[in-house]
Amino acid sequence: MLSAGRWSCLLLCLCRLLLLSLSSLPGARAGKVLVFPVDGSHWVNMNILIQGLHEHGHQVTVVRTASSWYVKEESPHYDSITVTLPEAIDLEKEDFFVSFLSKMLEIQRAGASPLAFAAFWWEMLNGLSGMHRKASHVAVEMFEDGELMQRLRETRYDVVLMDPGLPAGVLVAHELQLPTVFNVRWITSGEGHFVVAPCPISYVPTSGSNVSDNMTFAERLKNALHYLLNICIDRYVVSPHYDRIVAKYFGPEVNFYHLLQATDLWLMRVDFVFDFPRPTMPNIVYIGGFQCKPAKPLPADLEAFVEGSGEHGVILMSLGTLVKGLPVEITSEIAAAFARLPQRVIWRHPGERPNNLGNNTLLVKWMPQNDLLGHPKTRAFVSHGGTNGVYEAMYHGVPIVGVPLLFDQFENILRLEVRGAAKALDVTKIDRRSFGEAVEEVVHSPSYRENMQRLSRLHRDRPMHPLDSAIYWTEFVMRHKGATHLRTESYRMPWYAYHSLDVFAFLAVVLGGIVAAVVATVRFLCLRLCRRSKSKIE
Structure with a gap:
């Protein structure tokens, strides 16, 4: 039997070993x-x-x-x-x-x-x-x-x-x-x-x-x-x-x-x-x-609104902070298109209230976007194509109706459209008919969701978050x-060295010199041969 003193000594040694091992772990030292x-x-x-x-x-x-x-x-x-x-x-x-x-x-x-x-x-x-x-x-x-x-x-x-x-x-x-x-x-x-x-x-x-x-x-x-x-x-x-x-x-x-x-x-x-x-x-x-992570439970009021959509589900829309820059005539056309849909709509809209707003559309100034995208009743995401929203939609496998506005948003939507997971719209040409048709196509065509879910599986399949x-x-x-x-x-390196232009120029000069030498030698031999032939004839 070990005495109490020896047990204490043994425990102290074990603690020291544990601290030493923890200190050797990557990232253990605070910086x-x-x-x-x-x-x-x-x-x-x-x-x-x-x-x-x-x-x-x-x-x-x-x-x-x-x-x-x-x-x-x-x-x-x-x-x-x-x-x-x-x-x-x-x-x-x-x-x-x-x-x-x-x-x-x-x-x-x-x-x-x-x-x-x-x-x-x-x-x-x-x-x-x-x-x-x-x-x-x-x-x-x-x-x-x-x-x-x-x-x-x-x-x-x-x-x-x-x-x-x-x-x-x-x-x-x-x-x-x-x-x-x-x-x-x-x-x-x-x-x-x-x-x-x-x-x-x-x-x-x-x-x-x-x-x-x-x-x-x-x-x-x-x-x-x-x-x-x-x-x-x-x-x-x-x-x-x-x-x-x-x-x-x-x-x-x-x-x-x-x-x-x-x-x-x-x-x-x-x-x-x-x-x-x-x-x-x-x-x-x-x-x-x-920035992507699993969805958390929704607040009670949002959960009730989403669950009330029944089998039709919900559509999310967020154009980021830039939505306040859209003219009300465009947002009113979007609202009219939403009003005709059987789905419920949650629209993050901090700007002027659009006309033609349907009873199925809930306007909010902020929404838990990641948690809503991860909800099983979410059918589509109307997005401007901001990088954060695009990756969150891909993470949760939700297809996108793209309304790009500025900068890289056009390219972001294009990348998903090429992969069959999004449909892009020109914001300057949006009316209630074209917008409604685009949303219905993305919601009802299985290929959009299937392609986005395939991207989601690939995106999540990695050894480390x-x-x-x-x-x-x-x-x-x-x-x-x-x-x-x-x-x-x-x-x-200088730009010409980076592209090896100096090497190519040197090789070109050497090759040109060799060709010139060969041509000169052949010409010299031909002239000499001609002179000999001429002297023999004479």
């Missing part, structure tokens, strides 16, 4: 994460990742601006650093996208002249330039605050996590000499892959081209033109604001675009069940759908002080 988010819908994604890091014991500090719309100063999941800018960033204005959408719809519906379209583009590019000019001042305000920078250095952060859509954080991370992780889909030049991975435009769609990976010649031409346009916008509209700051604080030997390419890890909000296949790189981790994968790889960078072994150094 410090500095976060640079982008406001609006991008913050929804970043906040989920922040909550996950907080639950793993990490200390998170979020850099926000005083005018931030979504990113709150106080949170149980993070501390914050508030930067006051001379001008508020456009993305932080609640009516920015609404105003932008209204102008675009006005031009499209009026059949605008080329002059009006060019004026709209000029205004849009000026707005884009102004937005990045304001956003770049986040880095300036921080650099000029010596006390803040000293505090950041003394805190000894392990990693900088950022959304590079507004990449001021890249400059701060470089100043602090910290490893970086991107929570990314979009970057200054468009889709993130175009900065870090080979992207043959013969089959990789570029931002704004709205084509699939199986292109005709005309579509490849369109794709190439959009690629060149994106490069020009990035080089002449966006990057100059950051280049000036880099030149001022880091000198001419540092290149802003190289700082983007040199990030240690890319948490790419992409799943190839949804996106088209393309080349990738070792430091890209795919976390598409990381994408949120767990995102946290693991973020902790990986923290543990190893970066991930340079996964990063190619090709971005340091």
Whole structure:
């Protein structure tokens, strides 16, 4: 029999062994994460990742601006650093996208002249330039605050996590000499892959081209033109604001675009069940759908409304915050189409109440979208094609009627339409007949639901939930002080060397020299032979 003292000693040894084993587990050491988010819908994604890091014991500090719309100063999941800018960033204005959408719809519906379209583009590019000019001042305000920078250095952060859509954080991370992780889909030049991975435009769609990976010649031409346009916008509209700051604080030997390419890890909000296949790189981790989760029970009032739909079920509709930008004549046509359906409708609609609203339609300012999509009575989802909603619908196997409004929403709906899981509509041509027919087709044609459920099975069939994968790889960078072994150094090469144009030019010169030598030798021999023949004849 062991004495009480020996039992205590044995238990103490076991506790020490347990603590030692736990401390050696990946991610067990609490770290410090500095976060640079982008406001609006991008913050929804970043906040989920922040909550996950907080639950793993990490200390998170979020850099926000005083005018931030979504990113709150106080949170149980993070501390914050508030930067006051001379001008508020456009993305932080609640009516920015609404105003932008209204102008675009006005031009499209009026059949605008080329002059009006060019004026709209000029205004849009000026707005884009102004937005990045304001956003770049986040880095300036921080650099000029010596006390803040000293505090950041003394805190000894392990990693900088950022959304590079507004990449001021890249400059701060470089100043602090910290490893970086991107929570990314979009970057200054468009889709993130175009900065870090080979992207043959013969089959990789570029931002704004709205084509699939199986292109005709005309579509490849369109794709190439959009690629060149994106490069020009990035080089002449966006990057100059950051280049000036880099030149001022880091000198001419540092290149802003190289700082983007040199990030240690890319948490790419992409799943190839949804996106088209393309080349990738070792430091890209795919976390598409990381915000998806099983549905929770609905609030009692919503559950009663859904259950009251009987065998017909319910249809969900949400066009995000942009719905306030739709004219009431369009929303009234949508309402009239809904009124004719046997299904009940739950419509997230914060804007002006539409006319023709039926008794089967419930207007709400907010709804638990994920939980409703996971309800067995949900038959279809009318969506603008925002990434979060698209992935949630795919996760739960609910087919989509797409009403894309802006930016990547057209491409998101196209990807599902190509796979037979969605039907797209042009918002400028919607009337009660066309909208009603589209909804009925998606609800009553089994192929839409079957195709979406097939995508759902593929999406869920993975060894690790994408949120767990995102946290693991973020902790990986923290543990190893970066991930340079996964990063190619090709971005340091001149463009002509990257494409081996100098090698091809050298080989062409050598080949030309060989051909010229052979031709000269043959010519010399022929002339000599002719001279001998001539002398013999004489």
